[in-house]
Amino acid sequence: xxxxxxxxxxxxxxxxxxxxxxxxxxxxxxxxxxxxxxxxxxxxxxxxxxxxxxxxxxxxxxxxxxxxxxxxxxxxxxxxxxxxxxxxxxxxxxxxxxxxxxxxxxxxxxxxxxxxxxxxxxxxxxxxxxxxxxxxxxxxxxxxxxxxxxxxxxxxxxxxxxxxxxxxxxxxxxxxxxxxxxxxxxxxxxxxxxxxxxxxxxxxxxxxxxxxxxxxxxxxxxxxxxxxxxxx
Numbered sequence: 001x002x003x004x005x006x007x008x009x010x011x012x013x014x015x016x017x018x019x020x021x022x023x024x025x026x027x028x029x030x031x032x033x034x035x036x037x038x039x040x041x042x043x044x045x046x047x048x049x050x051x052x053x054x055x056x057x058x059x060x061x062x063x064x065x066x067x068x069x070x071x072x073x074x075x076x077x078x079x080x081x082x083x084x085x086x087x088x089x090x091x092x093x094x095x096x097x098x099x100x101x102x103x104x105x106x107x108x109x110x111x112x113x114x115x116x117x118x119x120x121x122x123x124x125x126x127x128x129x130x131x132x133x134x135x136x137x138x139x140x141x142x143x144x145x146x147x148x149x150x151x152x153x154x155x156x157x158x159x160x161x162x163x164x165x166x167x168x169x170x171x172x173x174x175x176x177x178x179x180x181x182x183x184x185x186x187x188x189x190x191x192x193x194x195x196x197x198x199x200x201x202x203x204x205x206x207x208x209x210x211x212x213x214x215x216x217x218x219x220x221x222x223x224x225x226x227x228x229x230x231x232x
Contacts, residue, residue: 002161003027005124006117008109009068011047012196013209013221014128014166016189017174019054020181021165022126023061030066030120032113036076036105042202044070046195053189058182067120071112076105106139107148114152114160123161130166132173142167171224172231179232196221 005022009015009031022029033047048068055062106129113125129140138144142164149162166174178186190209195202197211197218204212208225211218 002123004120004122005029005126005163006113006120006122007031007126008113008128009033009047009051011043011050011194012128013171013178013190013194014130014174015047016050016054016194017178017181018126018128018165020058020061020178020186022124022163023054023058023064024181026124027064028066028122029064030069030122032069032071032116034071034073034076034109034112036073042200043195046193046202050189050193053193057185057189069116071116073108073112076108104139106137106144110148110152110162114156117160118156118158123159124163125160126163126165128166129164130169132166132168132170171220172227175224175228176231179228191225 003026005026005028007015007019007022007029009019010033019029019031031047031051033044035041035044051065051068055065106127110125110127113127117123117125127145129137129145131141145162145164145167149160152162153160165177169177175187175190178190182189191207192209194209195211196209198215199212201212202210204210206213206218206222207229208222211221213219213222
């Protein structure tokens with residue numbers, strides 16, 4: 001029976017929803033983020049506000065929240081020529097993938113998360129990747145997650161469970177999952193405090209939160225929120 005989890009927590013909508021689910025499910029939950037030279041570096045500050053607000057607004061979860069970790073992964077930014085790590089326009093590449101794809105990002109995230117989980121005696125690694133509302137990133141696919149779970153468990157001689165609560169749901173359903181987990185209070189927290197915008201825009205307040213409203217991440221979040229709001 002698993003009781004201790006590590007959530008890959010960027011401070012965005014998806015990872016906040018994953019954190020809420022982990023807190024409703026496990027006895028002890030820690031969080032980890034990565035500084036890889038991302039353009040939207042503001043997410044690293046936003047995530048701290050989200051953690052603070054969860055503790056304040058959800059006392060039933062506060063006692064389960066363990067240590068928060070921030071790991072330096074700047075080498076990833078050094079080897080990545082992408083629109084998430086360089087000042088360039090968003091576009092589709094000849095490969096068919098958007099230039100927001102950071103090769104190896106989730107593979108490195110999971111490897112380092114597993115190493116941290118090993119030291120912290122955490123059995124479950126939770127990540128917000130999905131195949132439904134995504135940009136075709138190969139390191140977000142279910143097959144990749146299953147392969148990583150096997151490789152990490154074999155390579156560290158410890159059985160890990162990689163949990164992907166959002167794998168088969170879209171953004172509207174992600175908003176709905178948050179509502180089911182924490183009511184309107186959690187939805188409002190996600191709107192007000194989480195960060196998704198790839199350009200790091202915290203100056204423009206939209207119905208769904210802060211962001212430029214035009215980058216791929218904002219468009220996806222806005223469309224999901226519109227569908228969710230229409231169904232409530």
